[in-house]
Amino acid sequence: MxxxxxxxxxxxxxxxxxxxxxxxxxxxxxxxxxxxxxxxxxxxxxxxxxxxxxxxxxxxxxxxxxxxxxxxxxxxxxxxxxxxxxxxxxxxxxxxxxxxxxxxxxxxxxxxxxxxxxxxxxxxxxxxxxxxxxxxxxxxxxxxxxxxxxxxxxxxxxxxxxxxxxxxxxxxxxxxxxxxxxxxxxxxxxxxxxxxxxxxxxxxxxxxxxxxxSTESSTQQSSPVVQKEKQVQDQPKTDAPAAPAKEEQTSTKPAGSSTPDHTKANKVDKKEKSPSKCFCM
Ligand SMILES: Cc1cc2nc3c(=O)[nH]c(=O)nc-3n(C[C@H](O)[C@H](O)[C@H](O)COP(=O)(O)O)c2cc1C
Structure with a gap:
């Protein structure tokens, strides 16, 4: 430059x-x-x-x-x-x-x-x-x-x-x-x-x-649409189906447990995977 x-x-x-x-x-x-x-x-x-x-x-x-x-x-x-x-x-x-x-x-x-x-x-x-x-x-x-x-x-x-x-x-x-x-x-x-x-x-x-x-990322932020698409691409692919919601309600996981809550993660994952529609060209 x-x-x-x-x-x-x-x-x-x-x-x-x-x-x-x-x-x-x-x-x-x-x-x-x-x-x-x-x-x-x-x-x-x-x-x-x-x-x-x-x-x-x-x-x-x-x-x-x-x-x-x-x-x-x-x-x-x-x-x-x-x-x-x-x-x-x-x-x-x-x-x-x-x-x-x-x-x-x-x-x-x-x-x-x-x-x-x-x-x-x-x-x-x-x-x-x-x-x-x-x-x-x-x-x-x-x-x-x-x-x-x-x-x-x-x-x-x-x-x-x-x-x-x-x-x-x-x-x-x-x-x-x-x-x-x-x-x-x-x-x-x-x-x-x-x-x-x-x-x-x-x-x-x-x-x-x-x-x-890292110049590109430190000087220019991409738009939410680009970030959202990247977020979807970056998410780990898993074949495991989402656990039923019922299971989450009845979970008996002890408080303070360090085990990741996959039930919750899968729920978010499912939501994030529906890409946003852009009203632009
Ligand atoms: C449809 C129309 C609306 C205008 N509205 C305003 C206005 O709200 N306030 C104002 O001071 N001048 C208004 N003007 C005058 C213009 O702002 C002025 O003609 C213009 O700034 C001149 O710039 P130019 O020579 O680059 O075209 C209006 C002019 C037109 C044609």
């Missing part, structure tokens, strides 16, 4: 504000020596509807697929607010990551996010609340911004951002552009996030050097 970590910035941007912020996040990450790839999530609205919404021309960015996420060392999400929440385009993409969840593919990857709202109090913070469950379920490591930039204490003008991530305020008609202070906050977020990603990479290398065979 000698090359620089690769960060994916994955965004949805209808009027360009998130894209502008993304370019600053990208600069901040690259300044710290990271490789960055920008992607947009698939559009779910028809051209007809997009025209009625006065959407800007589609961004010239590759469209991300869930499968591609496995190649990212870290992921930063760019999210414009919709009714205090994330847009359905972003949610639809995140909902397509069930297969990755089942395999624990994203577990342990650092992640962060930045936001855009039309108004100052339009829900940058509530938007992130809808995002964090996805990170938690995947086992991703969410890195917030904190109050890491002095502009966040400046109340003399409208400034987007919160402790959860940098942000901009586009104005209700989209005419306000990302301000210099918001750009500075985005840069701070990117640099701090880059430091986390770099530190984690160094930690992984150190672990690899110490215990080469």
């Amino acid at each position: 000698s090359s620089a970590p690769t960060v994916y910035i994955i965004l949805y941007s209808l009027y360009g504000h998130i894209y502008t912020l993304a370019k600053h996040i990208q600069s901040g990450l690259e300044e710290q020596g990271l490789q960055v790839k920008l992607y947009q999530v698939p559009e779910t609205l028809s051209d007809d509807i997009l025209e009625k919404m006065h959407a800007a021309p589609k961004l010239d960015l590759p469209i991300i697929t869930a499968e591609e996420l496995k190649d990212a060392d870290a992921i930063v999400w760019g999210i414009p607010t919709r009714f205090g929440s994330m847009p359905s385009q972003m949610k639809a993409f995140l909902d397509s990551t069930g297969g990755l969840w089942a395999n624990g593919t994203l577990s342990g990857k650092p992640t962060s996010a930045f936001f855009s709202t039309g108004s100052q109090h339009g829900g940058q913070e509530s938007t992130v609340y809808n995002l964090i469950p996805y990170f938690a379920h995947h086992g991703m490591l969410y890195v917030p911004l904190g109050f890491a930039n002095a502009n966040m204490f400046d109340n003399s003008e409208v400034i987007g951002s919160s402790s959860w991530g940098s942000g901009t305020v586009s104005g209700s008609d989209g005419s306000r552009q990302v301000s210099d202070k918001e750009k500075e906050i985005a840069l701070t977020q990117a640099k701090n996030f880059a430091n986390v990603v770099i530190s984690m990479q160094k930690g992984k290398v150190t672990l690899q050097q110490r215990e080469p065979s």
Whole structure:
């Protein structure tokens, strides 16, 4: 693991504000020596509807697929607010990551996010609340911004951002552009996030050097589905049938006996052997 970590910035941007912020996040990450790839999530609205919404021309960015996420060392999400929440385009993409969840593919990857709202109090913070469950379920490591930039204490003008991530305020008609202070906050977020990603990479290398065979298990936890399957595979196979439940009830085994209770073990065994069904691909 000698090359620089690769960060994916994955965004949805209808009027360009998130894209502008993304370019600053990208600069901040690259300044710290990271490789960055920008992607947009698939559009779910028809051209007809997009025209009625006065959407800007589609961004010239590759469209991300869930499968591609496995190649990212870290992921930063760019999210414009919709009714205090994330847009359905972003949610639809995140909902397509069930297969990755089942395999624990994203577990342990650092992640962060930045936001855009039309108004100052339009829900940058509530938007992130809808995002964090996805990170938690995947086992991703969410890195917030904190109050890491002095502009966040400046109340003399409208400034987007919160402790959860940098942000901009586009104005209700989209005419306000990302301000210099918001750009500075985005840069701070990117640099701090880059430091986390770099530190984690160094930690992984150190672990690899110490215990080469166990790096995988010590740095990345597999998902419950994978663990459950492994548990079933690892269980000793026995041809002995489970003892009848009646026997367990009438057992006269003395208290404190060190003899293993096979009756009980067999009962658990039987239960565990019915593999869980996964709702994902
Ligand atoms: C359907 C819809 C719902 C929106 N809901 C909100 C909202 O709840 N709060 C808010 O401040 N802005 C809201 N906006 C404004 C967008 O957040 C704003 O256009 C966006 O952040 C601009 O980012 P972009 O230029 O990257 O598309 C909404 C816009 C649309 C189209």
